[in-house]
Amino acid sequence: MHLIWLFASLVVLASAGTSQDSEQKRYDNHRVYELNISNNVQLKIINKLTELSQKYDIWKEYNAHTKQMHVMVNPSEEKRFQLFLRLFNINNELLIPNLQSLIDNESVANARYSTTFGWSRYNSLAEIYTWLDGILAAYPEVTEGSIIGQSYEGRDIRAIKISYKEGNPGVVIESNIHGCEWITSATVTYFINQLLTSEDEQVRALAENHDWYIVPVLNVDGFVYSHEKDRLWRKNRQPSNTSSCVGADPNRNYDSHWMEQGGSSDPCASNYAGAYAFSEPEIKAMSDYIISIKDKLNIFLGFHSYSQLVLSPYGHTDLEFPDNYDDMMQVAKAYADAVEAMPYGSVYQIGSSATVLYFTSGGAKEWAYNEMDIELSYTIEFRDTGRYGFMLPPAFILPNCEEAMTGLLAMMAESDKLGYLKPKYVL
Ligand code: 0X9
Ligand code: ZN
Numbered sequence: 001m002h003l004i005w006l007f008a009s010l011v012v013l014a015s016a017g018t019s020q021d022s023e024q025k026r027y028d029n030h031r032v033y034e035l036n037i038s039n040n041v042q043l044k045i046i047n048k049l050t051e052l053s054q055k056y057d058i059w060k061e062y063n064a065h066t067k068q069m070h071v072m073v074n075p076s077e078e079k080r081f082q083l084f085l086r087l088f089n090i091n092n093e094l095l096i097p098n099l100q101s102l103i104d105n106e107s108v109a110n111a112r113y114s115t116t117f118g119w120s121r122y123n124s125l126a127e128i129y130t131w132l133d134g135i136l137a138a139y140p141e142v143t144e145g146s147i148i149g150q151s152y153e154g155r156d157i158r159a160i161k162i163s164y165k166e167g168n169p170g171v172v173i174e175s176n177i178h179g180c181e182w183i184t185s186a187t188v189t190y191f192i193n194q195l196l197t198s199e200d201e202q203v204r205a206l207a208e209n210h211d212w213y214i215v216p217v218l219n220v221d222g223f224v225y226s227h228e229k230d231r232l233w234r235k236n237r238q239p240s241n242t243s244s245c246v247g248a249d250p251n252r253n254y255d256s257h258w259m260e261q262g263g264s265s266d267p268c269a270s271n272y273a274g275a276y277a278f279s280e281p282e283i284k285a286m287s288d289y290i291i292s293i294k295d296k297l298n299i300f301l302g303f304h305s306y307s308q309l310v311l312s313p314y315g316h317t318d319l320e321f322p323d324n325y326d327d328m329m330q331v332a333k334a335y336a337d338a339v340e341a342m343p344y345g346s347v348y349q350i351g352s353s354a355t356v357l358y359f360t361s362g363g364a365k366e367w368a369y370n371e372m373d374i375e376l377s378y379t380i381e382f383r384d385t386g387r388y389g390f391m392l393p394p395a396f397i398l399p400n401c402e403e404a405m406t407g408l409l410a411m412m413a414e415s416d417k418l419g420y421l422k423p424k425y426v427l
Helices: 002-022 040-052 076-089 099-112 125-138 183-197 201-208 218-230 281-296 327-340 364-371 394-419
Strands: 031-036 054-061 068-073 091-096 143-148 156-162 170-175 211-215 296-305 309-312 349-352 376-382
Touching: 002 201, 031 076, 031 349, 040 054, 040 068, 040 076, 068 076, 068 125, 076 201, 099 281, 099 394, 125 143, 125 156, 125 218, 143 394, 156 183, 156 281, 170 183, 170 281, 183 201, 183 211, 183 218, 183 296, 183 376, 183 394, 281 364, 296 364, 309 327, 327 349, 327 376, 327 394, 364 394, 376 394
Parallel strands: 170 211, 170 296, 296 376, 309 349
Antiparallel strands: 031 068, 031 091, 054 068, 143 156, 156 211, 309 376
16 A cells, blocks of 8 residues: 555656656757868858758857857757758767756756755755855955846846955956856856865965955846756846847847847847847846946956857957957966866867857957956856856866866966056055
8 A cells, every 4th residue: 555655656746847847948859069160151051051940059159260160959950950961061070969868967966966055066046145145144344245236037136245455456257147057156156165265375365365246147037047947048038029039148238349240130049139238137237337346347257158268359350359468368378277287187278259269249358348448358168168068067066166266366366467456446
């Protein structure tokens, strides 16, 4: 009798699990390919294919320097896609054979660990915010919490300032502007924790000799949506007036070269730039926040994933470079070298966005550099290079955090050496 009851409740539980799962978008047998494009015809074909059909999603756009792109293919298109690859002789490598199995593995790994906050699993927005409350309560002398604005769905966008003394140079960190890039908020919370608790001499100096302005999750709605409905959700959740597609790419919505290159006017595109610059409440909030602390900022950092890159401006052109590009590269190289020297041996590429990645306009770091006079402005794309992509397994959270910590230490030391860390304001 007991056994029958146990069996029946297991069935009920299992079906409850299934119905809950079914609310989440599934990616069974969706594949991700790396394509190595060798001529214009190939590029045109792939671009047309992905433009015309919603069954493709470009994870990494084509770049004329690396000649690579990453494309996700719906199984219903797999045959046609293979045909095109063969017909046009497109060199390719299968990076992810079944996206859903990575998503499943990630949630199993997430569930395996304790329910307390930590860096062995990915935390939800509610968990991050509760943890932040604890941090603010535990370190009231050196931290200051603030709400920089509300998202489209009405969630608070929060910031934490860490400052041990007056007169420090300032660093602002924007994290999780893209919903699905979970490793960014995991890394930034680790970083906050280190700044406040580490006893390492170098980390102490890093914490105490700089002022830190950190927004752990900027795209709060997209992040929650990625946790609850669609693991790969990138954009925010503001509906469009002209289409039933939801969300804009927040990193195309800043008021710098808006919509010039590498942003889309199609609300259904994953890089939709929004109706106008700063049309997205999250980006309006972030820009207002940066404007309010502008005179205190020496460095802007935007945390992203994936690709292992340290990128400088510009995104809209690969023909022009910032005046201090050489300095910016020297600082980026310090990050990359320090990370590569660690036992993990992860390799980071450096360069301007348009040369190393692809064209983008309306991006955060260009706006920070061009409009806010922040002379060192970077996008850091964390692990990995495509094996797991946005679904970096929880086992790699800590290694990524350690790399970021080491990279940032080196980056800050180099910035100082080059004279970029003089306080910008007079006390
Ligand atoms: O496309 C982006 O916004 C970033 N890559 S991601 O895969 N994380 O989406 C790169 C942004 C480069 N930054 C700027 N040019 N501002
Ligand atoms: Zn991103």
